[in-house]
Amino acid sequence: xxARIPWVSYSLLGLTTLVFLLQLATQQLLGYxxxxxxxxxxxELIVAGQYxxxxxxxxxxxxxxxxxxxxxxLYVLGPSLERLYGHERFIYLYLLGxxxxxxxxFLFSPNPSLGASTAIFALLAGQVVYIYQNRRIYRxxxxxxxxxxxxxxxxxxxxxxxxxxxxxxIGGLIGGLAFSWLAGPVWEIRDTPTGRTVVDTRTxxxxxxxAGGLFVYFxxxxxYGIQKKQ
Numbered sequence: 001x002x003a004r005i006p007w008v009s010y011s012l013l014g015l016t017t018l019v020f021l022l023q024l025a026t027q028q029l030l031g032y033x034x035x036x037x038x039x040x041x042x043x044e045l046i047v048a049g050q051y052x053x054x055x056x057x058x059x060x061x062x063x064x065x066x067x068x069x070x071x072x073x074l075y076v077l078g079p080s081l082e083r084l085y086g087h088e089r090f091i092y093l094y095l096l097g098x099x100x101x102x103x104x105x106f107l108f109s110p111n112p113s114l115g116a117s118t119a120i121f122a123l124l125a126g127q128v129v130y131i132y133q134n135r136r137i138y139r140x141x142x143x144x145x146x147x148x149x150x151x152x153x154x155x156x157x158x159x160x161x162x163x164x165x166x167x168x169x170i171g172g173l174i175g176g177l178a179f180s181w182l183a184g185p186v187w188e189i190r191d192t193p194t195g196r197t198v199v200d201t202r203t204x205x206x207x208x209x210x211a212g213g214l215f216v217y218f219x220x221x222x223x224y225g226i227q228k229k230q
Contacts, residue, residue, distance in 0.1 A: 008087045009078030012094065013071055016116060019059045020067045036060050040114040041102050041168075046222075047229045054106065054222055058098035060114040070116040077123045084130060085185055088204060092211035096179050096218070097122020097172040103218045104171025107225045113165040121169045122176025124152050129180035134187050137198070175218065183210035 019035055026034035039056030046053050061067035082090040101118025127148050135141035152173075159169040185200045 004083045004087065006079035006082040006087075006090075008091050008094075009074065009082050012078065013074055016059050016061075016067075016071060016074075020061055023060065036062075036114060040112050041105055042112045043106055043110060043229065046106055047226050051222075054102045054219075055095070055098055057102055057114040058095075058116050058119050061116070062114060066115060070120055073120045074116065074123070077120065077127065081123055081126055081130070085126065085180075086204070089183065089185070089207045089211075092183075092207060093122055093126050093176060093179055094119045096175045096211065096214055097125075099215065100175025100178075100218050101165075101168040101170075101172030103222045103225075104174070105165050105168035106222060108167040109165060111165070113168055115165070115168075117165070118168045118172035121152075121155070121172035122179075124148065124155070125173050125176030126180040126184060128152065129177060129184055133181075133184065137187055137189060175214065179210060179214055183207040 023033050023035050026032065039053060039060055041053050041057045042050075061070065078090075081093075085093060097119040098116075101121065102113075105113050105118075128145065131138070131141055131145045131148060135145070138144060156169065156173075158164065159166045183202060183206055186202050187198045188201050189196055190199050
């Protein structure tokens with residue numbers, strides 16, 4: 001498994017931090033949060049044609065603690081997962097989690113929402129699937145899987161709090177499970193003339209096809225919801 005500098009994770013951290021600073025700046029200068037006004041998930045505005053709100057909430061946060069918690073989760077989960085998935089598959093996983101989470105929130109919750117936790121739940125799903133599908137190459141795979149499932153279960157329980165977007169978390173989880181199950185890395189140990197090596201049996205081309213199909217699927221779900229709400 002090749003080591004990679006997780007530049008996608010660091011870029012997402014940097015971009016989300018920049019947006020949060022812009023949120024704080026506009027609150028001070030304008031008296032209101034301009035990025036959230038333009039990009040938060042608001043069902044009525046999505047129905048009115050502002051479709052970018054199915055993705056942009058993943059880069060917005062409701063306060064410092066909200067921002068810090070999600071960015072800490074990205075910092076802890078992102079780099080290690082990106083090294084395993086590769087840069088391209090990792091960004092597909094993250095963005096699909098954001099789209100799926102906000103789509104589910106749009107369909108099943110009337111409340112406005114924002115936050116990177118939709119994508120964070122996709123990363124948790126990606127970690128669960130990765131460990132399960134590659135359990136044969138890890139001696140402690142059962143313990144690893146148990147630890148991640150406990151973390152995931154605790155976060156789902158916290159999501160039941162009425163102030164948290166439960167459906168956004170569930171949607172992100174489903175999006176992450178779907179992509180990682182169908183297109184995540186599955187490693188195989190092979191003997192070569194120079195010794196044993198680990199090879200990913202899934203191609204990046206397959207990941208692109210799966211990601212494209214899932215993006216279309218969740219967009220169709222959102223389109224169906226828009227038509228019903230009009």
